[in-house]
Amino acid sequence: MTGKAKPKKHTAKEIASKIDAATTNRGGGKAGLSDRSGLDKGGHAKYECPHCKITAPDMKSMQIHHDAKHPKVPFDEAKLSNLHATHVPESAKPKPGIRGSHKK
Secondary structure, eight states: OOOOOSSOOHHHOOOOOOOOHHHHHHTTTTTTHHHHHTTSSSSOOOOOOOTTOOEEEEEEEEHHHHHHOOOTTTTGGGSSSHHHOOOOOOOOOOOOTTTTTOOO
């Protein structure tokens, strides 16, 4: 029996959202590893713990980590290293492996 209330075709909005979900890096898996680690371009990891070298995106997350993992050591914001301030992105260099980046 055909003729249900919902049409069997996909809408343009649904197709666009599926394409966006498939092609956008959301920061998970191996694709987002360099972004999470903060080594490549700073990434989401802004602060680094001076005790265990774990990274956090903001001061509140770092304070929560410090209270949970290092309760005997007092929390001091001055000891945290800001990875965004120390790392300069290298956007001027061509990326290796991209076809056509070295054409003359």
